[in-house]
Amino acid sequence: MSDQWSDRLSEYLDGDLTEAEHLAMEAHVEGCRECAETLAGLRRTVMRARSLEDRPPAHDLWSGIAERIGTPARIAAAPRRRRIAFSVPQLLAAGIALAVLSGGSVWLLQPSPLTIARPLVEVPGDAPVTQVGVGTVKGYDAAVDDLERVLAQGRGKLDSATVRILEQNLAIIDRALAQARQAVAADSANLYLNSHLAETMRRKIDLLRQAATLVSAAS
Amino acid sequence: MTRTRPGPVTLRRELTSKSDSDAVDAALAASGDAHAFERLYRGHLARVHSLARRMLDDDDADEATQDVFVRAWEKLGTFRGESAFGTWLHRLAINVILGRRERRGIQRQRFLEGEGIMETVPGRRTQPETSMDMETAIARLPEGARQIFVLHDVEGYRHEEIADMLGLATGTSKSQLHRARLALRQHLDR
Numbered sequence: 044m045s046d047q048w049s050d051r052l053s054e055y056l057d058g059d060l061t062e063a064e065h066l067a068m069e070a071h072v073e074g075c076r077e078c079a080e081t082l083a084g085l086r087r088t089v090m091r092a093r094s095l096e097d098r099p100p101a102h103d104l105w106s107g108i109a110e111r112i113g114t115p116a117r118i119a120a121a122p123r124r125r126r127i128a129f130s131v132p133q134l135l136a137a138g139i140a141l142a143v144l145s146g147g148s149v150w151l152l153q154p155s156p157l158t159i160a161r162p163l164v165e166v167p168g169d170a171p172v173t174q175v176g177v178g179t180v181k182g183y184d185a186a187v188d189d190l191e192r193v194l195a196q197g198r199g200k201l202d203s204a205t206v207r208i209l210e211q212n213l214a215i216i217d218r219a220l221a222q223a224r225q226a227v228a229a230d231s232a233n234l235y236l237n238s239h240l241a242e243t244m245r246r247k248i249d250l251l252r253q254a255a256t257l258v259s260a261a262s
Numbered sequence: 263m264t265r266t267r268p269g270p271v272t273l274r275r276e277l278t279s280k281s282d283s284d285a286v287d288a289a290l291a292a293s294g295d296a297h298a299f300e301r302l303y304r305g306h307l308a309r310v311h312s313l314a315r316r317m318l319d320d321d322d323a324d325e326a327t328q329d330v331f332v333r334a335w336e337k338l339g340t341f342r343g344e345s346a347f348g349t350w351l352h353r354l355a356i357n358v359i360l361g362r363r364e365r366r367g368i369q370r371q372r373f374l375e376g377e378g379i380m381e382t383v384p385g386r387r388t389q390p391e392t393s394m395d396m397e398t399a400i401a402r403l404p405e406g407a408r409q410i411f412v413l414h415d416v417e418g419y420r421h422e423e424i425a426d427m428l429g430l431a432t433g434t435s436k437s438q439l440h441r442a443r444l445a446l447r448q449h450l451d452r
Contacts, residue, residue: 053440059421084447091396091450092415097312100324104311105303107328112335114296219283226286229293235343236289239282 048075052082056089183244190251197258209254216247284347292338299338303331306348310355316400316412317359326362330355356413360427363405399449407442414439 048071054060055068072078198206223240230236284305290298310330315323334351341350400408400416409428413419414435419427421435428435 050437050440053443054436059436081444081447084451085443088443088447088450089415092400092411095312095396095416097308098315099308100311100327104307104324104328104331105300108303108331108335109296109300111328111332112296112299114299219286222283222286222290225295226289230289233289233343235285239285242282 048072048078049081052078052085056082056085183248186248187251190248190255193255193258194251197255197262200258200261205257209250212250213247216243216250219243220247281346281348285343288338288341288343288347291335292341299335302334302347302351306351309348310351313352313355313412313417314359316397316416317356317409318363319401322362326359329362330358333358352417356417356427360409395450396446399446402449403442403445407438407445410435410438411442411446415443 048068051060051064051068055065055072058065060068072082194209201209220240220243223236223243226236227233227240284302287295287298287301291302307327311323311327314326314330318326330351334354337354341347400411403411406428410424413424413427414421421432421439424430424435425432
């Protein structure tokens with residue numbers, strides 16, 4: 044092993060050599076056992092570095108940060124969100140319900156004789172992705188109201204687990220919508236946040252549309 | 263009765279991605295919402311603290327991590343969402359950590375003087391290699407070599423970026439990285 048080659052093994056490993064240098068190094072390593080072993084060792088070292096896992100500190104640091112940014116202590120001492128635990132049967136039921144919903148969703152996307160002849164509710168097309176503002180997209184509230192009414196009227200036709208998952212997902216979206224509206228209110232010129240709000244609104248329409256169609260299919 | 267068809271799951275339980283919620287929380291935090299900022303802190307604490315621990319000493323990591331989040335709180339108004347919040351925070355963390363080192367005037371051997379630099383690291387022949395062995399070995403590298411190794415091999419920055427951050431020539435970054443790898447390899451292959 045000579046310094047001429049060994050000193051550049053990392054550059055070879057990182058692809059930082061020119062094509063000619065790379066080929067020359069490749070030829071050298073094939074015939075130099077010491078360089079080949081060193082290269083293998085360097086490669087292992089890099090792999091280990093890339094697989095290091097991040098760990099939190101031994102103790103929480105929030106109270107010190109809260110104090111320094113002038114946040115009331117109650118934030119630091121705020122109770123953590125309660126963990127929701129499910130039993131195995133509950134998880135199984137949720138899994139089955141999700142599969143049922145998923146099957147329904149796939150069914151919706153497939154052209155088949157079972158496809159609903161007319162849309163249940165006319166909803167607006169794609170919302171603009173920018174500058175939707177804190178208010179609403181034209182027709183959005185009406186479409187949401189119509190779809191929610193269909194779901195409310197037909198929820199008795201769906202099994203309880205399906206309804207529960209639908210409601211959980213709607214609650215998640217509603218929370219995201221509330222946060223997105225707050226964020227846009229705080230920074231109305233932020234195109235990303237406006238786009239995110241529009242996308243979240245679309246997600247709610249999509250979910251309600253799927254739910255309404257499931258109600259129709261179950262009728 | 264509900265119709266079922268086999269197929270992939272299309273109705274997802276997790277309906278918003280982490281980057282979406284981070285961007286929302288960042289905007290809320292920028293408007294003074296400390297709860298939103300605490301959510302950001304919880305979501306990124308492990309990564310920031312691990313970076314601080316690897317770049318500095320264990321003793322400094324907690325304080326440096328606090329500095330990073332305090333600085334992030336002060337600078338939130340400059341986050342415009344062009345990149346992911348995590349990317350923005352990570353770059354800010356590096357600046358804070360490097361600035362902290364300079365302010366403290368840490369006088370240590372910046373660069374490896376020779377491959378025997380790791381001789382002071384206790385060998386671990388009898389123990390299987392674990393990530394903690396790697397963490398320990400990284401911590402024993404001289405500071406300059408350690409920072410270059412962490413930034414390049416752990417964090418994925420390019421030599422040009424590292425050279426810019428540390429005020430070095432690109433060639434110096436490359437040569438120090440190579441020597442750091444050789445030293446770590448010697449230790450880890452014992």
